[in-house]
Amino acid sequence: MKTMDELKATCDIALANKRGIVVLIKLPGLEAPEEIYNPPSNVRAKRDYYTKTYKTNLRMVHNDAIRIVGCYTK
Numbered sequence: 001m002k003t004m005d006e007l008k009a010t011c012d013i014a015l016a017n018k019r020g021i022v023v024l025i026k027l028p029g030l031e032a033p034e035e036i037y038n039p040p041s042n043v044r045a046k047r048d049y050y051t052k053t054y055k056t057n058l059r060m061v062h063n064d065a066i067r068i069v070g071c072y073t074k
Contacts, residue, residue, distance in 0.1 A: 001070045004056045011047040014040065014073040021046065024070035033069050 001007060007023075014021045018040050024033040038046045050068065053061055060066040 001058065001068065004051065004054065004058060007050060007054075007058065007068060007071050008047060010071045010073060011043055011050075014043050015047075017073065019043075019073040022072055022074050023050070023068060026067050026069045028065045037074065 001010075011021060013019075020037060020039045021043055023036045023038070023046075025036065026033045054068055055061060058068040
C-alpha cells in the first residue's frame, strides 16, 4: 500500500461489506509493523482520522518516520 487513495478504497470496501479493517503501521525502533484492528462500527471514523492524520504518501503529518504500510478488511 502506497497511497491514501488505496487506504480509502480498502475502507470503502469494508464499509460496503460491513467488515472491519486491519491497519499496519511502521513505527521507528520496531522490527515488524504494528497491527491495529478496527471493527465495522469504527471504520468510517477511522477513515476520516487517517485522512486527516496521514499525508497522501501514508506518512504521518506530525512524524514522518511513522507510516501506514498496509490495510486489509477483516
